Amino acid sequence: MSRGPRQRKARGASRVGQRFEAVVGPVAHGGHCIVRLPEPESRVVFTRHAIPGERVVLEITEGTDGDRFWRGDAVEVLEPSPDRVPAPCPYAGPGLCGGCDFQHVALPRQRELKAAVVREQLARLAKLDVPVVVEPVAGDEHGLRWRTRVTYAPLADSGTDGGAEDGRRGMRVHRSHQVIPVDDCLIARRDAREPSDDLVHETVLGREFVVSGDGFWQVHPGAPRVLVETVLDLLAPQPGEKVLDLYAGVGLFAAFLAERVGEQGRVVAVEGSRTACDHARTNLQDLRHAVVASGSVDRVLAASYDEPFDLVVLDPPREGARRAVVEQVVDRAPRSVAYVACDPAALARDVGYFAEHGYRLTSLRGFDLFPMTHHVECVALLEREA
Incomplete structure (x- = not known):
């Protein structure tokens, strides 16, 4: 007799969509920063689209009352870092393409954040x-146009009207199967090829x-x-x-x-x-x-x-x-x-x-x-x- 998919145990009420004002902590491995929410939440939130030291409004994207940590996006910046820049790509940002983590960060600071992660991992492990x-x-061209090979997802994956029939393509949202239309990936070279x-x-x-x-x-x-x-x-x-x-x-x-x-x-x-x-x-x-x-x-x-x-x-x-x-x-x-x-x-x-x-x-x-x-x-x- 075949069994259905294993059911995940409920861990309490969902916190997805709730917003908190917080100061952003250090960068962590994986493209996010650490935010520690005070009581009564008392949670670490791995927060994307932020820079250490900023004051932001973050929105929870994953998490329940029973989880040890939550995930979130900085959806509003109250006190920006001097290293914050406008993202060059219109598809970069909360709820959009998940391919880039640091388009909102000036290139020299991006490299400092990566160095901090390497240093922290060597110290810890x-x-x-x-x-x-x-x-x-x-x-590359100021951090863009470097990727020689790129894989797009068909829009049919997200249930978008028209799907694969009109040949449109896109990229997936971070930690999601949802696909958003992307006409031009700015980290891809103009002559980038798809795997073949x-x-x-x-x-x-x-x-x-x-x-x-x-x-x-x-x-x-x-x-x-x-x-x-x-x-x-x-x-x-x-x-x-x-x-x-x-x-x-x-x-x-x-x-x-x-x-x-x-x-x-x-x-x-x-x-x-x-x-x-x-x-x-x-x-x-x-x-x-x-x-x-x-x-x-x-x-x-x-x-x-x-x-x-x-x-x-x-x-x-x-x-x-x-x-x-x-x-x-x-x-x-x-x-x-x-x-x-x-x-x-x-x-x-x-x-x-x-x-x-x-x-x-x-x-x-x-x-x-x-x-x-x-x-x-x-x-x-x-x-x-x-």
Whole structure:
């Protein structure tokens, strides 16, 4: 006998739609700021469209009497921050497109907020006090027109009259399936493409890479170059060294690492996507000392390549490498690990795991590869203590 969907237990009366006047607290991971409501509510409200220090009227968008915290939007600004600017996009704001978190914030302040999040995550999860700077990257237009690939939602998803028949498209509201019409996404490049099965050719520092149109490739045009240059600068690979490139994608880092270590060295690129592995083999075919291993990183390392490596590059998905992979990496005793991270919390957690095995965070660079959003890319260098 089949069962219906599991019913969520009632947690009291809904607070959605209620408004409160409050002073905005610090930025938090996820594109919102913390607001602490006094008694009788005594709740933390994760509030979007605000800036620390502002006095706002916030409206609850999610929350009941029984919830530990609520979510809300700043719907009226009573005392604005000097860093508040008019959002360039007409679709940005409470109840509108959920794609951008910080269009109401001046770009330099956006980067300061992202740096604060990275710093707070490292302090909380890795017990480290680390100065953090988030650097701009060439390739956008004052924070706009940088996204080379974008996915739109058909308006039929929201039940809009006309639906998909007239070909209109839109973007989803934050934490919602509702779709609003969007004629022109301002963070998308004018020649942005939607994901497809087509092959795309990308050029980085004079090398050409083949990648699927729906495969992983950084969406900011300046990202591949700055990340490659940073990884090479931090690791300083030497001729003859052996390198593990984990979560290697189509071989972006592996190619340049193989050039640096030369034919007397060795590079092993491990990637879980079979399609990406096929493209990596094509992209590395002129580098005979670079090999591609197909399979999940934890399983490949558990079964093979159980030998010392001098250097490791980690470029995991948003959830990070996690303890099992970190332990397999340190088992190879590399002198240095370059960790490329798109999530500050996952990075901080894994830095803590490395610290348990005698690897110290010695350098960290942050890059604003996703302007107008809360996302930030970091490259961390972990070095084995003597």
